[in-house]
Amino acid sequence: MTAEKMALAKAINESLRTALDSDPKVLIMGEDVGKLGGVFRVTDGLQKDFGEDRVIDTPLAESGIVGTAIGLALRGYRPVVEIQFDGFVFPAYDQIVTQLAKMHARALGKIKLPVVIRIPYGGGIGAVEHHSESPEALFAHVAGLKVVSPSNAADAYWMMQQAIHSDDPVIFFEPKRRYWDKSEVNREAIPGPLHKARVVREGTDLTLAAYGPMVKVCQEAAAAAAEEGKSLEVLDLRSMSPIDFDSVQASVEKTRRLVVVHEAPVFLGTGAEIAARITERCFYHLEAPVLRVGGYHAPYPPARLEDEYLPGLDRVLDAVDRSLAY
Amino acid sequence: MTVESTAARKPRRSAGTKRTAAKKPPGAQPDLVQLLTPEGKRVKNGEYDAYVADITPEELRGLYRDMVLTRRFDAEATSLQRQGELGLWASLLGQEAAQIGSGRATRADDYVFPTYREHGVAWCRGVDPANLLGMFRGVNNGGWDPNSNNFHLYTIVIGSQTLHATGYAMGITKDGADSAVIAYFGDGASSQGDVAESFTFSAVYNAPVVFFCQNNQWAISEPTERQTRVPLYQRAQGYGFPGVRVDGNDVLACLAVTKWALERARRGEGPTLVEAFTYRMGAHTTSDDPTKYRADEEREAWEVKDPILRLRTYLEASNHADEGFFAELEAESEALGKRVREVVRAMPDPDRFAIFENAYADGHALVDEERAQFAAYQASFADEGEGKQR
Numbered sequence: 193m194t195a196e197k198m199a200l201a202k203a204i205n206e207s208l209r210t211a212l213d214s215d216p217k218v219l220i221m222g223e224d225v226g227k228l229g230g231v232f233r234v235t236d237g238l239q240k241d242f243g244e245d246r247v248i249d250t251p252l253a254e255s256g257i258v259g260t261a262i263g264l265a266l267r268g269y270r271p272v273v274e275i276q277f278d279g280f281v282f283p284a285y286d287q288i289v290t291q292l293a294k295m296h297a298r299a300l301g302k303i304k305l306p307v308v309i310r311i312p313y314g315g316g317i318g319a320v321e322h323h324s325e326s327p328e329a330l331f332a333h334v335a336g337l338k339v340v341s342p343s344n345a346a347d348a349y350w351m352m353q354q355a356i357h358s359d360d361p362v363i364f365f366e367p368k369r370r371y372w373d374k375s376e377v378n379r380e381a382i383p384g385p386l387h388k389a390r391v392v393r394e395g396t397d398l399t400l401a402a403y404g405p406m407v408k409v410c411q412e413a414a415a416a417a418a419e420e421g422k423s424l425e426v427l428d429l430r431s432m433s434p435i436d437f438d439s440v441q442a443s444v445e446k447t448r449r450l451v452v453v454h455e456a457p458v459f460l461g462t463g464a465e466i467a468a469r470i471t472e473r474c475f476y477h478l479e480a481p482v483l484r485v486g487g488y489h490a491p492y493p494p495a496r497l498e499d500e501y502l503p504g505l506d507r508v509l510d511a512v513d514r515s516l517a518y
Numbered sequence: 519m520t521v522e523s524t525a526a527r528k529p530r531r532s533a534g535t536k537r538t539a540a541k542k543p544p545g546a547q548p549d550l551v552q553l554l555t556p557e558g559k560r561v562k563n564g565e566y567d568a569y570v571a572d573i574t575p576e577e578l579r580g581l582y583r584d585m586v587l588t589r590r591f592d593a594e595a596t597s598l599q600r601q602g603e604l605g606l607w608a609s610l611l612g613q614e615a616a617q618i619g620s621g622r623a624t625r626a627d628d629y630v631f632p633t634y635r636e637h638g639v640a641w642c643r644g645v646d647p648a649n650l651l652g653m654f655r656g657v658n659n660g661g662w663d664p665n666s667n668n669f670h671l672y673t674i675v676i677g678s679q680t681l682h683a684t685g686y687a688m689g690i691t692k693d694g695a696d697s698a699v700i701a702y703f704g705d706g707a708s709s710q711g712d713v714a715e716s717f718t719f720s721a722v723y724n725a726p727v728v729f730f731c732q733n734n735q736w737a738i739s740e741p742t743e744r745q746t747r748v749p750l751y752q753r754a755q756g757y758g759f760p761g762v763r764v765d766g767n768d769v770l771a772c773l774a775v776t777k778w779a780l781e782r783a784r785r786g787e788g789p790t791l792v793e794a795f796t797y798r799m800g801a802h803t804t805s806d807d808p809t810k811y812r813a814d815e816e817r818e819a820w821e822v823k824d825p826i827l828r829l830r831t832y833l834e835a836s837n838h839a840d841e842g843f844f845a846e847l848e849a850e851s852e853a854l855g856k857r858v859r860e861v862v863r864a865m866p867d868p869d870r871f872a873i874f875e876n877a878y879a880d881g882h883a884l885v886d887e888e889r890a891q892f893a894a895y896q897a898s899f900a901d902e903g904e905g906k907q908r
């Protein structure tokens with residue numbers, strides 16, 4: 193089979209289908225994942241083909257969903273659970289942070305918790321509150337969890353396969369405003385490691401590091417900057433825990449400037465960690481301080497203001513100009 | 519293996535689905551409080567008649583008016599969403615009796631904790647319907663002062679508000695006041711830990727709170743059977759307080775039962791769970807597609823139990839309302855629709871600095887710093903004399 197073009201949501205659907213097909217221990221769980229196929233149709237058709245024992249409509253209870261997924265994992269299953277929207281993960285936060293993340297260590301490594309928690313996240317779709325947040329730093333901060341986010345269909349397909357095969361709990365953030373973006377997926381390709389960053393555009397003047405929904409914005413920014421004669425490198429981090437600092441370092445040693453971009457608030461965010469580490473690793477290479485572009489220290493605003501809140505081309509380019517001005 | 523286990527499981531699922539679809543009419547259930555049959559006939563009820571015994575024809579017409587105007591408002595909002603004026607709308611179509619009956623049972627000093635669908639209750643509390651639309655249009659995340667009508671903000675995270683209601687009710691007890699609290703939630707919400715914890719707290723502290731569950735049979739695509747194996751009202755027993763199931767399409771019964779529960783709370787007798795057995799006639803929200811998961815026949819079976827029609831039949835049969843009343847109400851309804859349309863279309867986008875407003879009550883240095891950066895950034899576009907490109 194050669195590469196096919198598909199939307200990011202469809203790629204996840206295909207990936208889940210592949211996993212259900214190849215391993216009877218894989219289960220899909222969540223609210224409305226069955227007949228409805230999830231509110232974003234990411235699990236569309238899976239219950240029809242694999243039955244209600246494998247694709248499980250759960251009661252409306254996130255703590256229950258994650259807590260029982262832990263129990264199923266202890267029993268040898270590999271649950272892939274869906275949290276309907278970013279803002280609804282918090283009823284399950286206790287189970288994720290106090291239980292899921294720590295159980296492997298507490299059991300002296302004798303038990304494994306291969307649970308994947310899928311969370312559609314981020315803004316840009318004009319939704320009401322609690323439907324547009326980017327809480328990834330809250331999870332990346334917790335030892336025991338792995339946190340990833342694809343930015344395109346091919347990554348979505350392969351990263352989901354890898355997350356399901358992982359024996360560690362993986363928080364899988366899906367960039368919901370990219371669900372309908374199409375790109376090539378080659379199911380026979382050999383994917384790179386799950387936690388490795390990738391250069392999506394080569395450049396020499398400055399590195400833009402992003403993940404999930406902001407990768408596309410950074411690619412557009414790099415294209416716009418190219419018209420002004422600036423050569424920007426764009427890195428797709430893909431993983432927020434662990435973070436592939438080696439790849440960021442390699443890029444920064446080349447370009448000597450770094451701007452980190454994410455939708456989540458800048459304060460104590462993923463970008464802060466990257467800025468600190470890269471400053472340590474690349475102190476003598478840097479021509480400018482590492483800059484960050486992201487959300488404000490304010491609640492995610494109502495839909496009519498989200499364009500002001502979310503980093504767009506202009507804010508990214510503004511940071512690029514500031515960095516280049518040093 | 520997959521095929522086999524699916525096959526073994528299937529009958530159970532379809533039995534569950536069928537149970538909702540082929541349910542006997544609510545009136546036929548012994549555990550359902552009903553004062554007005556679906557045909558509009560007044561039936562006696564030894565326990566709850568007392569709570570509506572002195573209701574006047576004018577008050578009955580008032581309940582009818584409330585339901586008609588609420589439905590009209592709701593329909594207008596649904597079409598405004600279709601026209602792109604609202605980002606989303608959660609319709610209450612079919613749930614008017616549950617909301618108006620319970621809402622009219624509350625006193626001005628009671629406090630109401632809604633979900634996101636309680637437009638009819640808001641109406642009873644005197645909240646301007648236009649205020650409800652800001653959040654769905656995307657110009658704010660709330661839109662009203664909860665204290666001006668003792669009507670709390672809409673809560674989107676399922677079940678959270680039941681604990682707030684319980685805490686508020688605990689405060690009423692501490693203050694020695696005699697008001698009460700009513701918390702709304704859906705059948706789906708009954709699965710949340712927060713709801714179970716609110717039952718525990720309210721029972722343990724004997725809090726004056728009425729839990730008003732509108733069982734509209736569905737939580738998006740999941741039937742009530744996916745949340746519970748016992749009728750929801752029976753849950754209360756395990757916590758040590760009474761639970762009652764009322765015909766949620768019977769406005770009189772909803773009024774009577776809620777009055778009874780609120781009065782219990784005021785007398786210091788603690789919480790009550792009221793399950794209003796009703797039906798969500800429309801989609802879950804405007805972004806939902808119910809054809810993916812439920813049969814048309816089910817909706818049709820509920821259509822004949824329409825809460826508005828049944829009160830109209832009763833009003834007409836008992837000569838409590840004449841043609842003039844209905845005609846006047848029709849005109850009023852049109853006017854409301856027109857006003858809602860105009861208000862929504864005229865609703866301006868918020869000022870961009872609203873992002874930073876009210877993040878803190880006492881202010882915060884980081885917010886001030888980011889606001890200033892934001893201002894400088896905006897000003898850099900103004901200098902260039904051109905609009906901001908996106």
Ligand SMILES: Cc1ncc(C[n+]2csc(CCOP(=O)(O)OP(=O)(O)O)c2C)c(N)n1
Pocket residue numbers: 223252254276280283635674675676703704705706707708734736737738798802
């Ligand atoms: C904690 C949480 N999980 C998931 C959702 C998404 N969601 C919104 S409404 C809904 C169904 C609610 O059903 P029910 O409680 O029966 O109330 P209804 O909408 O039918 O009135 C779901 C799953 C949410 N808002 N909050």
